[in-house]
Amino acid sequence: MVYLTRSSGVLGLTDFGFRVGEANLRGCTKLRKERFIHMETATPQIQTIVSMPFDENSYVLSLPGQSECLVIDPGFDPQQIESVIAENQLLPVAILCTHGHADHIAGNGYLKDRWPSCPLVIGKGDASKLSDPEGNLSAGYGFNLVSPLADQTVKDGDLLELAGLKLRVRETPGHSCGHVVFVIEGCQPPIVLGGDVLFAGSIGRTDFPDGSFDDLKKSIHEKLFTLPDETVVLSGHGPSTTVGEEKRSNPFVGIECA
Numbered sequence: 001m002v003y004l005t006r007s008s009g010v011l012g013l014t015d016f017g018f019r020v021g022e023a024n025l026r027g028c029t030k031l032r033k034e035r036f037i038h039m040e041t042a043t044p045q046i047q048t049i050v051s052m053p054f055d056e057n058s059y060v061l062s063l064p065g066q067s068e069c070l071v072i073d074p075g076f077d078p079q080q081i082e083s084v085i086a087e088n089q090l091l092p093v094a095i096l097c098t099h100g101h102a103d104h105i106a107g108n109g110y111l112k113d114r115w116p117s118c119p120l121v122i123g124k125g126d127a128s129k130l131s132d133p134e135g136n137l138s139a140g141y142g143f144n145l146v147s148p149l150a151d152q153t154v155k156d157g158d159l160l161e162l163a164g165l166k167l168r169v170r171e172t173p174g175h176s177c178g179h180v181v182f183v184i185e186g187c188q189p190p191i192v193l194g195g196d197v198l199f200a201g202s203i204g205r206t207d208f209p210d211g212s213f214d215d216l217k218k219s220i221h222e223k224l225f226t227l228p229d230e231t232v233v234l235s236g237h238g239p240s241t242t243v244g245e246e247k248r249s250n251p252f253v254g255i256e257c258a
């Protein structure tokens with residue numbers, strides 16, 4: 001049995017990720033500590049770092065007893081990510097970004113400075129956003145954020161073998177044209193690192209320049225809802241959910257709403 005833990009986070013005034021953020025944000029509390037999800041078999045230990053000002057979830061994944069870890073979507077609190085890594089005596093072997101929006105890449109530079117040999121991985125279609133403040137949306141919020149460039153770009157079907165884990169890439173455009181999710185293969189229940197595609201009771205915003213609701217709905221139905229119902233979706237904002245729960249009840253893309 002392993003646990004998913006969540007570090008503290010405080011609500012932001014706005015966000016990059018939610019289509020209907022208010023309802024979700026109101027469901028959060030100011031401090032969210034040690035929220036546990038039980039996983040029944042050999043699955044990675046997952047630690048969640050929630051960063052201001054967009055309430056974005058960064059994740060640190062490692063297999064029990066192993067020192068290598070993955071960092072997913074480093075947000076605006078890379079120091080906290082570094083602390084989690086240090087406290088657990090881990091070594092990051094890759095930074096994986098689900099997409100190139102600022103709140104998911106803001107910590108890349110700090111982590112690359114700290115661990116220069118740690119490769120930065122992102123979907124091919126969003127790689128240009130790393131160095132483009134307009135594309136990564138930071139310019140629109142009044143700050144010009146750039147990240148180190150990608151060391152590796154990935155596309156649909158690619159398999160990454162990192163930190164003892166196998167992660168299958170699925171392209172999921174709609175929130176961002178180059179958005180990808182990472183499906184961890186071989187663990188039970190299955191886990192998908194879902195970024196800003198599907199949230200608990202909500203979906204990612206589609207009002208950005210390269211967003212499309214039709215594309216997002218198609219991505220969710222073809223790339224997420226085809227996973228087993230028990231698949232745990234670790235979202236880029238808010239609490240985790242499962243494929244089955246969102247199929248049944250998601251007001252935007254649930255099967256009954258299709």
Ligand SMILES: [Fe+2]
Pocket residue numbers: 016017099101104175176196
């Ligand atoms: Fe986003």
